[in-house]
Amino acid sequence: xxxxxxxxxxxxLKREGVKYIFGYxxxxxxxxxxxxxxxxxxxxxxxxxxxxxxxxxxxxARATGKVGVVLVTSGPGATNTVTGIATASMDSIPLVVFxxxxxxxxxxxxxxxxxxxxxxxxxxTKHNYLVKDVRDLARIVREAFHIASTGxxxxxxxxxxxxxxxxxxxxEWPEEIHIRGYNPTYHGNKWMIRQAAxxxxxxxxxxxxxxxxxxxxGASKEVRELAEMTKIPVTMTLMGLGGFPGTxxxxxxxxxxxxxxxxxxxxxxxxLIIGIGVRFDDRVTGRTADFAPHAKIIQIDIDPSxxxxxxxxxxPIVGDVKNVLREMIKILKEKKGQWAxxxxxxxxxxxxxxxxxxxxxxxxxKIIKPEFVIEKIYELTKGNAIITTEVGQNQMWTAQxxxxxxxxxxxxxxxxxxxxxxxxxxxxxxxACPDAVVIDIAGDGSIQMNIQELATAVVNKLPVKVAIxxxxxxxxxxxxxxxxxxERYSYVHLDVVPDFVKLAEAYxxxxxxxxxxxxxxxxxxxxxxxxxxxxxxxxxxxxKEKVFPMVPAGASIDEMIFEEEEEKPEKKLKAVK
Amino acid sequence: xxxxxxxLVENRxxxxxxVAGLFSGRGFNIESLSVGETIDPSVSLMTIVxxxxxxxxxxxxxxxNKLIDVIKVVDFMDIDHVEREMVLIKVAPxxxxxxxxxxxxxxxxxxxxxxxxxxFTVEVTGDEKKxxxxxxxxxxxxxxxxxxxGKVAIAREGIKxx
Numbered sequence: 001x002x003x004x005x006x007x008x009x010x011x012x013l014k015r016e017g018v019k020y021i022f023g024y025x026x027x028x029x030x031x032x033x034x035x036x037x038x039x040x041x042x043x044x045x046x047x048x049x050x051x052x053x054x055x056x057x058x059x060x061a062r063a064t065g066k067v068g069v070v071l072v073t074s075g076p077g078a079t080n081t082v083t084g085i086a087t088a089s090m091d092s093i094p095l096v097v098f099x100x101x102x103x104x105x106x107x108x109x110x111x112x113x114x115x116x117x118x119x120x121x122x123x124x125t126k127h128n129y130l131v132k133d134v135r136d137l138a139r140i141v142r143e144a145f146h147i148a149s150t151g152x153x154x155x156x157x158x159x160x161x162x163x164x165x166x167x168x169x170x171x172e173w174p175e176e177i178h179i180r181g182y183n184p185t186y187h188g189n190k191w192m193i194r195q196a197a198x199x200x201x202x203x204x205x206x207x208x209x210x211x212x213x214x215x216x217x218g219a220s221k222e223v224r225e226l227a228e229m230t231k232i233p234v235t236m237t238l239m240g241l242g243g244f245p246g247t248x249x250x251x252x253x254x255x256x257x258x259x260x261x262x263x264x265x266x267x268x269x270x271x272l273i274i275g276i277g278v279r280f281d282d283r284v285t286g287r288t289a290d291f292a293p294h295a296k297i298i299q300i301d302i303d304p305s306x307x308x309x310x311x312x313x314x315x316p317i318v319g320d321v322k323n324v325l326r327e328m329i330k331i332l333k334e335k336k337g338q339w340a341x342x343x344x345x346x347x348x349x350x351x352x353x354x355x356x357x358x359x360x361x362x363x364x365x366k367i368i369k370p371e372f373v374i375e376k377i378y379e380l381t382k383g384n385a386i387i388t389t390e391v392g393q394n395q396m397w398t399a400q401x402x403x404x405x406x407x408x409x410x411x412x413x414x415x416x417x418x419x420x421x422x423x424x425x426x427x428x429x430x431x432a433c434p435d436a437v438v439i440d441i442a443g444d445g446s447i448q449m450n451i452q453e454l455a456t457a458v459v460n461k462l463p464v465k466v467a468i469x470x471x472x473x474x475x476x477x478x479x480x481x482x483x484x485x486x487e488r489y490s491y492v493h494l495d496v497v498p499d500f501v502k503l504a505e506a507y508x509x510x511x512x513x514x515x516x517x518x519x520x521x522x523x524x525x526x527x528x529x530x531x532x533x534x535x536x537x538x539x540x541x542x543x544k545e546k547v548f549p550m551v552p553a554g555a556s557i558d559e560m561i562f563e564e565e566e567e568k569p570e571k572k573l574k575a576v577k
Numbered sequence: 578x579x580x581x582x583x584x585l586v587e588n589r590x591x592x593x594x595x596v597a598g599l600f601s602g603r604g605f606n607i608e609s610l611s612v613g614e615t616i617d618p619s620v621s622l623m624t625i626v627x628x629x630x631x632x633x634x635x636x637x638x639x640x641x642n643k644l645i646d647v648i649k650v651v652d653f654m655d656i657d658h659v660e661r662e663m664v665l666i667k668v669a670p671x672x673x674x675x676x677x678x679x680x681x682x683x684x685x686x687x688x689x690x691x692x693x694x695x696x697f698t699v700e701v702t703g704d705e706k707k708x709x710x711x712x713x714x715x716x717x718x719x720x721x722x723x724x725x726x727g728k729v730a731i732a733r734e735g736i737k738x739x
Contacts, residue, residue, distance in 0.1 A: 122595060123602050127645040130591070147645060181587060181648045305639035308632070 026073020029100030054084020059425030075113030090415025126154030134167035151184030188319030203272035212239030213277015222325035246403035390446030420449025609727035
């Protein structure tokens with residue numbers, strides 16, 4: 001049967017199982033929105049900004065593991081998606097973004113609302129397409145979903161000129177696709193896996209480092225099995241939180257710049273690092289020359305280009321983390337090691353480090369400490385909420401004080417570090433998981449970067465909660481200025497912060513405020529009761545509070561600054577300069 | 578180390594931009610590049626010459642492989658191969674030097690492809706060293722301009738690791 005490009009697109013989306021599109025209409029994309037107007041199977045979530053649409057689709061994808069879908073118009077509609085696409089690209093999130101484009105005959109003419117979005121997004125997509133002929137459309141849509149969701153996932157952009165959406169052709173659904181330049185390696189090399197198992201057997205002080213790849217691959221069960229069987233402690237990167245239970249006795253929590261003392265110390269003293277789905281980002285390794293100086297490093301990753309990109313690797317294994325771990329566990333089981341006896345000394349040492357310097361902050365009964373808010377949220381949601389964050393102090397305190405026991409519960413922009421990510425991502429997650437408690441932990445700076453999405457949440461009756469840790473500052477930048485720039489607070493004081501309670505009410509949401517520690521719990525409890533509207537919780541927190549421990553940029557990860565010595569960080573900082 | 582890398586790609590618009598962007602986005606330089614169709618018209622072959630330490634070259638080949646439109650990547654570093662480049666040089670020798678210049682061109686198996694009242698254009702093919710030597714020797718005669726194709730490479734039959 002003959003169909004128009006717009007009809008073909010929607011038919012393809014249905015066959016890909018798409019239920020929601022996050023989008024914003026405009027001139028050249030109208031033919032597609034026209035079909036969606038009376039479509040029963042696909043619902044469009046109209047955001048208030050295209051950036052919000054991409055982050056929402058990203059939140060939807062992170063919460064479910066499915067591909068998030070975005071539909072926007074050409075020119076500014078398309079360019080507004082770039083930050084969202086780059087965010088997804090850095091964190092390997094499967095998205096397919098459809099952008100409108102001016103008619104093919106006008107491309108390159110500086111037509112109204114024309115932007116070379118394929119050129120602009122080339123470095124921040126896994127792949128992108130300009131569809132020049134309606135007969136290629138079905139194949140390209142199929143390929144786009146395939147590429148986005150397989151291998152190391154990532155965003156794919158498909159640019160749709162207006163005449164392609166109106167062009168008519170015979171619709172053929174390609175059952176099979178073959179892309180000759182794209183064949184991800186799913187099964188690790190068996191010999192290498194055997195070698196890795198040998199190294200694990202020989203190691204006296206091993207540490208597992210679990211990253212975002214564990215979540216994408218759905219391998220948290222395997223990581224847990226490996227850790228429990230071989231009695232190896234597990235530290236996680238920001239992207240890996242939830243990949244191994246944060247409350248498990250083998251958990252060291254997060255490592256890196258704001259990692260725990262015991263995670264960083266364990267890594268620096270270990271003799272074997274088993275990196276699982278991690279790229280050894282600079283926020284994790286600190287000064288790479290001094291990273292894990294006594295350790296051999298095993299790196300398991302599906303993306304060959306991630307291997308040896310940042311640190312030396314003694315044994316690389318390219319493959320899907322889940323498959324590789326299964327194989328490795330099988331081999332290790334045969335070894336029937338006396339793991340408990342072998343690890344006894346190492347685990348005791350780690351317990352000592354844990355007791356020596358646990359994560360702490362000074363509670364105050366007059367002024368709200370931001371860490372206290374997060375502890376309360378953790379307690380009152382029993383650790384079961386889906387938490388999104390913005391970027392900065394709010395993000396790091398969340399990573400430290402909310403213990404994630406399950407994967408896909410922390411949605412945060414780890415790689416790109418995008419302020420304004422958390423709130424739209426929470427909207428996407430709430431749409432994907434209508435019964436879940438979804439909370440965006442925000443700062444007063446970040447929340448203002450996509451505050452317009454309050455309207456989206458109100459219209460769709462989404463009970464998304466936003467906990468604003470309101471310190472009237474761009475807190476993380478202020479912290480750096482305090483510690484490293486002689487307290488010269490250059491352009492970080494927000495001075496006029498809107499009255500978030502009134503702002504919420506203006507949008508038709510609920511606004512609440514806590515100014516004293518004893519008000520924190522009642523506000524959260526009240527917010528959790530609201531099921532039909534978004535809630536903004538404005539927590540007026542201590543503006544002086546800083547995130548500790550902290551490894552200064554460029555230092556080794558055992559050169560940490562702690563709260564009690566914050567008066568004199570110079571001693572530690574010498575190493576940096 | 579200088580590497581000659583051959584990249585088999587889909588013959589589609591935008592592929593060259595992807596490959597070039599991969600280099601520019603990481604601050605790697607392309608020293609020479611040549612592109613042409615292969616026996617299969619849906620496939621093009623790019624020959625890229627670039628310089629970098631082992632880690633950079635490893636990243637380059639891995640990142641190239643990661644591009645969806647790239648089908649195959651071969652680094653000729655450890656492969657016995659033949660390399661050729663062509664140069665067209667326009668020279669304006671003085672009257673008395675003309676014969677000597679033509680002899681020199683002959684020694685390099687150059688072909689005169691154009692001549693004017695005061696200039697000769699000579700075509701020379703060879704590996705990098707030969708081209709460099711020829712340019713060096715021609716310089717005193719007065720080079721007006723020259724243009725190089727960039728290197729192409731092909732593996733020798735019976736590929737052996739060095």
